[in-house]
Amino acid sequence: xxxxxxxxxxxxxxSAGSRYWKSKSxxxxxxxxxxxxxxxxxxxxxxxxxxxFQDDKGQFDTAKVKELAASPIVRNAFYNxxxxxxxxxxxxxxxxxxxAWALTTGKPGGIFYKISVALSSxxxxxxxxxxxxxxxxxxxxxxxxxxxxxxxxxxxxxAQSAWLYTLNGLxxxxxxxxxxxxxxxxxxxxxxxxxxxxxASDSLGGSAREYWVRVGIxxxxxxxxxxxxxxxxNSFSAYATAxxxxxxxxxxxxxxxxxxxxxxxxxANPQEAKALSLAMVIVVxxxxxxxxxxxxRVSRWESSR
Amino acid sequence: xxxxVKVWRYSIIGLVGFYLLMPLYSMLDFSxxxxxxxxxxxTLEAWKIIxxxxxxxxxxxxxxxxxxxxxxxxxxxxxxxxxxxxxxxxKLKRIVELICLIPLAIPAIVIVVGIAxxxxxxxxxxxxxxxxLSLVYSMLILPYTYRSxxxxxxxxxxxTLAEAARTLGASTFRMMAGVIMPTLRTGILNGSxxxxxxxxxxxxxxxxxxxxxxxxxxxxxxxxxGNVAVAVxxxxxxxxxxxxxxxxxxxxxxEVLDVDVA
Amino acid sequence: MKFSKLAKVAVVATVSAALMVPTLTSATAxxxxxxxxxxxxxxxxxxxxxxxxxxxxxxxxxxxHYWADYKSMIDGFKAKYGVKIDEADPEASSQxxxxxxxxxxxxxxxxxxxxIGLAVAAxxxxxxxxxxxxxxxxxxxxxxxxxxxxxxxxxYTGTMTIGYDGSLGTITKLDDLLKPVxxxxxxxxxxxxxxxxxxxxxxxxxxxxxxxxxxISPAVAWFKKLKDAGNYINVNPTQATIASGxxxxxxxxxxxxVSIAKQFKAAGKTWxxxxxxxxxxxxxxxxxxxxxxxxxxxxxxxxxxxEEGASVWSQGGATPTLWTHLxxxxxxxxxxxxxxxxxxxxxxxxxxxxxxxxREYLKTAWVAAVGS
Numbered sequence: 029x030x031x032x033x034x035x036x037x038x039x040x041x042x043s044a045g046s047r048y049w050k051s052k053s054x055x056x057x058x059x060x061x062x063x064x065x066x067x068x069x070x071x072x073x074x075x076x077x078x079x080x081f082q083d084d085k086g087q088f089d090t091a092k093v094k095e096l097a098a099s100p101i102v103r104n105a106f107y108n109x110x111x112x113x114x115x116x117x118x119x120x121x122x123x124x125x126x127x128a129w130a131l132t133t134g135k136p137g138g139i140f141y142k143i144s145v146a147l148s149s150x151x152x153x154x155x156x157x158x159x160x161x162x163x164x165x166x167x168x169x170x171x172x173x174x175x176x177x178x179x180x181x182x183x184x185x186x187a188q189s190a191w192l193y194t195l196n197g198l199x200x201x202x203x204x205x206x207x208x209x210x211x212x213x214x215x216x217x218x219x220x221x222x223x224x225x226x227x228a229s230d231s232l233g234g235s236a237r238e239y240w241v242r243v244g245i246x247x248x249x250x251x252x253x254x255x256x257x258x259x260x261x262n263s264f265s266a267y268a269t270a271x272x273x274x275x276x277x278x279x280x281x282x283x284x285x286x287x288x289x290x291x292x293x294x295x296a297n298p299q300e301a302k303a304l305s306l307a308m309v310i311v312v313x314x315x316x317x318x319x320x321x322x323x324x325r326v327s328r329w330e331s332s333r
Numbered sequence: 334x335x336x337x338v339k340v341w342r343y344s345i346i347g348l349v350g351f352y353l354l355m356p357l358y359s360m361l362d363f364s365x366x367x368x369x370x371x372x373x374x375x376t377l378e379a380w381k382i383i384x385x386x387x388x389x390x391x392x393x394x395x396x397x398x399x400x401x402x403x404x405x406x407x408x409x410x411x412x413x414x415x416x417x418x419x420x421x422x423x424k425l426k427r428i429v430e431l432i433c434l435i436p437l438a439i440p441a442i443v444i445v446v447g448i449a450x451x452x453x454x455x456x457x458x459x460x461x462x463x464x465x466l467s468l469v470y471s472m473l474i475l476p477y478t479y480r481s482x483x484x485x486x487x488x489x490x491x492x493t494l495a496e497a498a499r500t501l502g503a504s505t506f507r508m509m510a511g512v513i514m515p516t517l518r519t520g521i522l523n524g525s526x527x528x529x530x531x532x533x534x535x536x537x538x539x540x541x542x543x544x545x546x547x548x549x550x551x552x553x554x555x556x557x558x559g560n561v562a563v564a565v566x567x568x569x570x571x572x573x574x575x576x577x578x579x580x581x582x583x584x585x586x587x588e589v590l591d592v593d594v595a
Numbered sequence: 596m597k598f599s600k601l602a603k604v605a606v607v608a609t610v611s612a613a614l615m616v617p618t619l620t621s622a623t624a625x626x627x628x629x630x631x632x633x634x635x636x637x638x639x640x641x642x643x644x645x646x647x648x649x650x651x652x653x654x655x656x657x658x659x660h661y662w663a664d665y666k667s668m669i670d671g672f673k674a675k676y677g678v679k680i681d682e683a684d685p686e687a688s689s690q691x692x693x694x695x696x697x698x699x700x701x702x703x704x705x706x707x708x709x710x711i712g713l714a715v716a717a718x719x720x721x722x723x724x725x726x727x728x729x730x731x732x733x734x735x736x737x738x739x740x741x742x743x744x745x746x747x748x749x750x751y752t753g754t755m756t757i758g759y760d761g762s763l764g765t766i767t768k769l770d771d772l773l774k775p776v777x778x779x780x781x782x783x784x785x786x787x788x789x790x791x792x793x794x795x796x797x798x799x800x801x802x803x804x805x806x807x808x809x810x811i812s813p814a815v816a817w818f819k820k821l822k823d824a825g826n827y828i829n830v831n832p833t834q835a836t837i838a839s840g841x842x843x844x845x846x847x848x849x850x851x852x853v854s855i856a857k858q859f860k861a862a863g864k865t866w867x868x869x870x871x872x873x874x875x876x877x878x879x880x881x882x883x884x885x886x887x888x889x890x891x892x893x894x895x896x897x898x899x900x901x902e903e904g905a906s907v908w909s910q911g912g913a914t915p916t917l918w919t920h921l922x923x924x925x926x927x928x929x930x931x932x933x934x935x936x937x938x939x940x941x942x943x944x945x946x947x948x949x950x951x952x953x954r955e956y957l958k959t960a961w962v963a964a965v966g967s
Contacts, residue, residue: 054417054421054422055422057413057414057417057418057421057422058414058418058422058425058429060410060414061410061414061429064406064471065432065472065475067451068448068468068469068471068472069432069436069472069475070432070435071451072444072447072451073439073447075446075447075450076439076443076446079446101958101959101962104962123345123352126345126349127346127349129345130341130342130346130349133338133342134342142578143574143578145523145526145577146526146574146577146578147353147574149523149526149527149529149530149573149577150530150570150573151353151570152477152527152530153530153531153533153534153535154534154570156536156537157833157835158360158562158566159356160830161563161835161836161839162356162357162359162360163356163359164830164836165356165359165360165362165839165841166355166358166359168830168836168841169779169780169840169841169843170839170840170841171359171841172355172358172359172362173355188825189779190779190825190828193829193830204352204356207349207352207353208353209477212477212481212523212526212527213477213480213481213484213523215519215523216481216482216484216485216517216520216523217484217485217487219485219519220485220489220519236337251483251484251487254480254483254484254487255480255484257434258434258437258477258480261434261437261438261476262437264438265438265441266440267440267441267537268441268536268537272830272831272833273829273830273831274829275782275783275785275786275793275829275831276786276788276829276961276962276965276966277786277788277789278788278961278962279962279966282440282442285442285443286440286442287788287789289442289443289446289690289691289694290687290688290690290691290694290789291688291788291789291790292688292690292712292714292715292789292790292791293714293787293789293790293791293794293950293954294714294950294951294954295788295789295954298446301443301446302443302446305439305440308438308439308440309435309439311438312434312435313431316427316430316434320427363835363839366839367862445698453698453699453700453701453702456699456701456703457702461702461703461704540683540684541684541691541698542698542704543654543681543683543684543695543699543704553682556659556660556682556685557660557666558834558838558858559833559834559835559836559837559838559839560838562834562835563835
């Protein structure tokens, strides 16, 4: 080890020029990541985004984008998509977050914990035709639960299965995979909360409520919002589940995209699909921006960085 | 545990458990019925078909290899990058977060449109094996893995850890691998779980590119009739669940680094 | 050091994975098979069969097993010619089939043959997507002469029908569906803006109400009535939902209803059919211009558009385009006659222009009528 007291912190006493490059050398660390995502993620995204502006012959053309921006049907589908995404993000985050907390109150690494995490991983990926069927088989006509209610209280909404076929019904189905997702991405945060904090709070005379209000929630909030953002985007782009439960292509934006890609009766228009996807990406960027603003205000923990 | 905590704990577990397990039970209920719901009795007919399917074993093997590749990429590419960005390049944090969110923002059917030319090239010039899908899968897990790691990093005080490690003379490599990674153990483990579940659960992209992955074969088995389709889908859930439970997880919480830095 | 151990494991995993990646087996198509426009140019059916055996596999797409009994078609072809059949994406639409072929162009996984609706077939005619091929029975296929280039060949026709669980009663007229017994049970297969079965269901109801193909507002108004009564649900019916009873009333192609009826009969129950008006569509077979297995593709065409195919399709409930000829020459199989009869009632079909107009109307009207 040399005598230089600053060794190891990245600051040296060399000339200003090479100090500039040394400070920029940290950026080298992200190059492998950027190359890999560049090929497999950014290039395909670029294909899609520029495809929104290319007509059949490959010429630059903004007509389709303008047409979609002006269409009330497209806007309506977007509102529905946004609405369901917000609802399922909030409910999924609350229920999932509570469940993640419940897991940490038990034995760490115990059987129940392991099974819950493993099951959450599997169910977070579960969707599409089978998920819809599972809910139909539970709450639809002749379903397991609806049959029970038909006998007990035939007039309640659970005995009729009409509620399942609405936007809120779809939201209930979506929440099924939002909850496990929340558990998976939020659990590490809760687990990293040190028991010493609680001990310190208790030994200073704070009650459980005070602990949560002053320590617990402020620490958890940034991650909570981050996870909620993930849930929102996840729900926003979900396609297969909606396609089975709601057989109407103008109901949600992903359904419109699906129709633009696979329509057998003349609705197929790849440019439209790409333009709608571009709109979805823009929405995600906007929501991310809002999230970043919220985090800046909410996260006192991070402001010391 | 105080009784108040117990009440909360059990009611939440009960509620969420019911929400998640009830639909699965309905699937089990249907798959053990003989064809046509109005018949009485239970039967395992639909389930018995499953072991005799030839393509199943190969597809499971291939999917597992893909999962291994994806996990490798997580460990050697994604985790170091995320930690690096958190430590050294906080300005890039939002950009990296946005990049990691894009795979989720675009529906899978559109992602296929974007990567199709790439995979055509790969199929013609490199290999037609479904294992090549692991490359696009590693992009698909970015949102979850990033969020998992980020959540762990937010609560762990890695800046202080890094400073401490540095002043004690650790090289960058030693600091990253020996000091920071252990605090991320839960985050990485969860990220790996998601990766495996995703590789074994992904359907849309592999189906549209006509690769015979695990879920595509499952769907194929189920095309004969409805009971079999539901049975085999439920079987695939149980299979992946068992697979994940076999991954050794030693004392997750106890190993969180306990650095008392004032 | 833990990390370098991990790195070692990673390298080993990647290398072994690469080694296990199967190498590209190029099915080098003898060029005469890739460009043959009829069996005579390829050494007859025997020549095709021999080359197909060498190719070893046929790639098909979008052929559900319950659709006009394609299960028997596929099993029969496999048994007769001893080749594997790779079935991709049974639930794909006609547009998806062409998209898949384009997406996989040049690979071994690209579909060899298509079974597509008229709209998509006409759309890609002359674009180099199809390889023209005249089957031996071409002159006897109804409607084949309308496509002189033989880029695609009409293969079978179906009539739309309303299939329903027999235990719900018997439907004698369209408005029976508005009765309370059908609450929350009526569905149509597919979204009318994307699926031809969905759109044809609307056309069928429209004709039954006395309307024409040019104006589907009566049908949409009727569906709104059905939705308001709580009888219509937006769910997409699948085999599972029909078997479990969530969608006991399905408006779909007749041949699908036939296969459901067979399944129900085997379980001791009935699936009845009611056809208020005769609306149908003809599907078309075509060979992919870049089929990785050209001989097998052409052999499949000969098989399905010949007598064996006609026998399977007729028993599956679809009317093969060869049927008129078979009935005339008394070669129609009795089992097929039992299912579809001898009549060649030409079901009414919408033109492309009428379909487009209907779709435009549905864009705004459908969500308003049945949206929730």
